[in-house]
């Protein structure tokens with residue numbers, strides 16, 4: 705793979721994902737009922753998907769989760785992750801297994817209200833449905849490692865795929881990243897990061 709970067713901070717991966725993606729994104733925008741279409745850039749270990757499925761439990765909302773991953777992790781690696789020893793919930797081990805055995809063809813049902821599709825492609829090469837997603841988890845490696853991910857070209861494509869009022873969350877609040885998002889028309893705010901961490905970004909398509 706060649707990226708000398710962590711998938712999550714070693715300490716508190718779960719807490720960080722909960723803060724950045726679940727509380728600042730999913731809980732912030734998820735409607736009481738109806739449908740929410742989520743786009744994730746960088747499925748990685750599937751932690752964000754797992755936490756979203758857990759958060760969907762007990763809700764009336766139907767969650768459609770579409771993740772892109774350019775370099776899928778080997779099942780040997782995902783099989784060794786012990787997230788389900790730390791995140792408890794009925795059927796979560798099966799959900800985690802389901803996340804990593806899903807494909808980009810059709811949505812796979814993992815819970816009565818959680819469906820997932822995982823496309824193996826670079827987001828730069830993806831053809832995204834226009835005006836479709838209500839929520840975007842932008843979880844690429846950082847701009848120092850992968851500057852090509854944080855460009856206005858990429859954000860423009862994502863912007864077009866979002867409905868009006870949709871929200872994008874990412875752990876990065878660097879000026880260069882906020883400017884690239886602003887350039888394509890997103891309204892970007894800095895919000896507090898997880899405890900002891902820098903600020904993060906939340907952007908809305910006005």
Ligand SMILES: C[S@@+](CC[C@H](N)C(=O)[O-])C[C@H]1O[C@@H](n2cnc3c(N)ncnc32)[C@H](O)[C@@H]1O
Pocket residue numbers: 710711712745746747748749750751752753772773774775776825826827828843844845850853
């Ligand atoms: C910070 S990690 C994602 C962590 C992940 N969301 C999780 O819950 O474990 C970034 C991911 O982006 C993927 N990636 C790298 N380049 C990409 C690209 N051009 N398009 C989509 N994904 C990419 C990497 O392979 C890596 O899995």
